[in-house]
Amino acid sequence: MRIKTWVLIALIFLWGFPAAASEEKLLVAVAANFMVPFAEIAAAFEKESGWRIEPVFSSTGKLYAQIINNAPYDVFLAADEYRPGLLFKDGLCEEPFVYARGEIVLFSEQSDFCARFADWTEAVQSDAVKKIAIANPETAPYGAAAVAGLKDAGLYESLQGKYVFPQDIGQAFQYASTGSVQAGFCALSSAMTDQGKKGCYLPVKQAPPVIQAACVLKRTQNREAAQGLATFLSAQAGIKIKEKYGYR
């Protein structure tokens, strides 16, 4: 046989393999704040159900924009109730349900940072804090919660010069935990990871709690498994993992 034929055969095989392997797979769109707990939940669910979970992490707004443009997700775990609600109204997903209640905190990678201030409002106003990360409030509900907290404390306008706007709450934590910014508004769950425990955080009482809803998308080809994952989120095993990362 000529080389060309071999190449062709090899290509056909390469083409065929991943397709065959991907049949028992759920593609899940997950809000960035839920990244670490979801990895644990997915591992536990994979073990129980035999399904493979393929998560995609981004800000809720970006995932929403992908979904209304027909992204091939099976389940959507948002960081708000608003966007799953919109999808439901437009007939794109089943009825949404609340799977987690999260909280925004002011995080710094310097472990002695928090002891230096009475509370977060004093910290953000301090000269030691030159830059503050806030996830893009337009697409990231945690960023929106941070902005709401700042506005409630009457500080939003006066601190304009300090803000840096990462694309999602995961990038906000990345900026804060690498010291690229002195402090960042992050999800409490990030502060409770191993990386987060090296730094410290101050609670932001003025910020509203982040109520996170999820829904099974109507376009899924694997409705039963997707439903299974939805149930698993609220089952005992799922609750335990969520509590570990500060969700209620």
Added chain:
Amino acid sequence: MDTGSIPGPLWISFKLAAATTIVLLAAGSFLAYLLVYRKVPARAVVESLISLPIVLPPTVLGFYLLILMGPKGAFGRAWEGIFDSSLLFTFTGIVIASVFSSLPFAVQPLKAAFAKIDRRILENAHVLGLSSLATFFRVVVPNSAAGFAAAAILVFLHTMGEFGVILMVGGSIPGETKVASIAIFEAVESLRYRDAWVLSLVLALVSFSFLLVVNALNKGEYDGIKS
């Protein structure tokens, strides 16, 4: 945020492209001059390093710059020591990032232009007692105007469209580092398609008109071959 969401980012992109072009015409002509007229140790290594940004994913460059310019990176620490301000998430920071990212687009056309200059003119200048510096400004530069124009336009356009590197080191600060390409990305992701349309159209038209000028200027060179 709504009214400023279109002119603001365009203005920053323009400022960034202009600053990068100025820096790179100076730095690029210096490097190109060394590479063409001087003995450069490990030339292959140097030339490969300069061309690297063309083939490297912008995220790789962005990642290195994020580490290097960060408060723990050597460059970032030195900068903070001198200027008492951080480099990441500032306009100066994205200018530096764009300079690295567009370096080959300045050096390659300048190198080509310098190499085309007749060596005898340079030897004459030397014999007539012109210093290297004077030779550069009075002989090399006037004889490679086309190379400078090509470098300037390539760098300017490439920087107008800079995205990946700035996404990593910019931080999307309105009025400071939120350039047009980032604003388009955010507008699309936030479903503000009208803003995305306007910004994209402006960028496309600007790039097209610049290239039109370049091609019109180049036309003369090919006319002779055709006939």
